[in-house]
Amino acid sequence: MMRRTAWLFALLAGACARPSAVRVAPAAGGACRLDAGRASHVPAVTVALTDSVDPAHAPVPLNDAERVVFGQLYETLLRFDCEGRPMPGLAESWTSSDGGRRWTLTLRAEAQFWDGAPVTARDVVVGKGGAGFTLSATDARVVTVALARGTDSPPAFLADPALAIVKPAPDRGWPIGTGRYWVTGATTTPQEIRAQTTAGDTLVFRLTTGRDPRDLLDAGVDLLITHDRAVLDYAATQPRFATLELPWDRAYLFAAAEPPTARLDGLEQAVRAEARRAEGPFWWEHLDACGPAPAPAPAGTASAPAQRRTVFPRRDGAARDLAGRIAALTHGVAAGLAPADFARALAAGTEAGYVFPVPRQVADPCRAARDLLPPWPSMVAALVDTRSRAVVRRGGSLWVVDWDGTVHVAPQ
């Protein structure tokens, strides 16, 4: 629980700290590998998705399915594995100078967009930037990052999907990226997204919206990420699948103008997904460098709610469970809102309370705070952490987990 009273502009780059380490268990043969036994190269890999995917969101994902798809298609300068170690992305090497305040990254020599155009440093830096850092193109392959405060390791925002290197497609469909897999509108149907490599490997994302994911397991998929107990129990009965825990990648917050009237503990029992009591440290606890505290809601824009209710994003089951429990404890009511309505309600601050998820790990806490947290002075309490599990086909591709819980096909 934290009371945010003041925000500062992130003049210091140290506000964007290195990601904390996450663990993937079991972790034999590599800390960030999803070990489902002996892996092999599979030219055609199928991933089942339990959410919808909208190319218009690319490269910044808005749900778990988009995180899996976009993470596979679009590259950032660097990646961080589940231990927080920097890994090559579009940049193949990096060095620091000036006490860690200046980082120089060299792009892959053969880096090119899907349409064959070479990727230059200018493509990387144009239009990019953020609080506490600047990007500049030193030459065609070298990008320089200047920070306000020196760091020992590359800053995490270099793996921020918002800084992924893309350019718009002529058909205004999928943006053109630089990743190994490419996709176009021609390879996309309402049922599946077919991504390919120049080497002929295929990655098929099969959408399960409106279908029972167990049917996809029966049909044969290489990866399914879910927190549905029924699906996980079913997968456990299938010897060809291994069920592996993923990092605690999401935290559910309760935000309100006033402290709740009841103790909000033990809420992990209220969530039907795999949950635990929220464990810090949390990125939203260190926002002093991000700027001044948000101003109170303008008078007259926020009216007192007619009923004491706790609202939540309608499609989020865990948020619904938590809001229901809070309603039971506070003798209030819970109400699910459509995503856009919830965002408006959160911005207005007119409800008694808000329950919503945030990532456990963010590349840019200041931007995440601006995008995800209430803009008005509020009490924010972390209720629970949740995580999903990966159902991986034994003997299939090798999968690795990034620092933010994104699952990738391991590069060959």
Added chain:
Amino acid sequence: MTFRSRLLVAFGGVVLVPLAVFGLGIRREMARRVGAQYERRVTSLVAVIGADVARESDGIAGRLGALKDALAADNRFRVSALQGGERSYLLDYAGSAMRLAGLDFLQILDDEGRVVSSGHFRNEYDRLSAAPPSAGPALVGARTAEGTFLALIRADSLRLGAGTESRGRRFTLVGGVAVDSLFLSRLARDGELAVSVVLPGDSVAPDSAGRVVAELPYVDSTGASVRQARIVVTHSADLLTALQRNVDTWFAAAVLATALIALLLAGWLSTRISRPLTALAGKTAAIDVDRLDVVFESDRADEIGALTRLLGAMTERLRTGAARLRDMERRVALGDLARQVNHDVKNGLAPLRNVFRHLTQVARDEPAQLPQVFAERQGTVESSIGYLETLAANYARLYPQMERKPTDVNAVVREALRHVAGAEHAELRTELPDGLPPVRVDALVLRRVLENLVGNAVDSLEGRPGTVTVATERGDGVVRITVADTGRGMTRPELDRAFDDFYTTKAGGTGLGLSIVRRLVLDSQGALRVETEPDQGSTFIVELPGEGGGGHVAS
């Protein structure tokens, strides 16, 4: 008011008033029976609704019994509940069981009344819930995350872990169905009934209290206390009102139709009854002293037949009397004529006697003067002789000989008008339609009649400009000849004596013209009428029937 109208009114009074009274009585009885039937139907429906509520309650109890058995047999639940194992299984248990059992409300409470598992509101676990009634149905205000809903519940209990040394733990299953608008409309079945739940504190209008189907314990969402709630059936009076209005409409239509038929029947009957009387009246109106040829005959055996026969007998007596009267009149006329002839002849003979006496005296006393005296008195002799001849001619005209045969009336009219003298100041008009049937009459007699009437009409103008119109037309079995003038007309006394012999208002008139016309018309079996107004003119109407017709004169 005519007899027919009186008959119609009487019939209406006799038929319609009892009909209206009878109809109102029927309508009242029908309304009473419809209302009573409707009340019986509502009563039976209320009983059915009450049975449905009880059946629903029993169904809930049955499902709870099955759930209790399943719960007792569930080792995973037993371990979780008694040994504190898998909490999520406990929390999710009621939700799965509620859906499987088709319930909308399910709580599993421990022996302290805390929610162990809730199906309709998973995350209300550990909340202290009000103890439901141990037996029988009840209503509860059930909480969910989104709000509250009303549920009809039953409760059951089981004990787990009871051994020789431990009494175990007692769990209470509280299950139910949502009492929402769908549930209530399903209970109502019929659109005219409305089932509602009246909770403690609800304000109910006195006139909409309805009928209580069931009175159940009620526990609100706070579980503060147990009070009584009622399931109430209200029924709208609209259907009954519409039914009664429908009955009234059909009743009014039936009464109106019956009244209309009665009026038509009354009209037909009154017409049927009054028509012979009207015919009798018409025939009676046609009876006149000079027209007694009206025949009253009837085969009817009723009063109208008797009246017809009486009128026939009376007419016959009138005919006999009229014949006697005419005979007497003729005799009187002959007497008058004889006296007149005697007087006239004496008047004509007196000069002759005087002349002969003078001549005799001259022949005896002065024979030589006889030729001179004769010559002097010859004029007197000739004048007297002429007077007598004229007198003879005049009397000869009183009784012409008739030769009746079919005659074209229009042709005779045209011929008569050609010989009208002294009509220079008069405008003669004729209206002679074609196609008149011939009448059986002496053409010369008819011409003489017409000459007299037209001559009188011209004379009535007294030398002033005017019109004389002669028209013919077909009448009811007669041919009607009208001679109308715009002359001086006649006063009532003049009219009364107009047909008397030797009565005249004209200088130099003989006073025999109209008398002769009258006799000629009567002898031709015709009729003569006069319509006259002083200074307005006179209209003489001659009606000549076919063969066998009589004649009369009227004014």
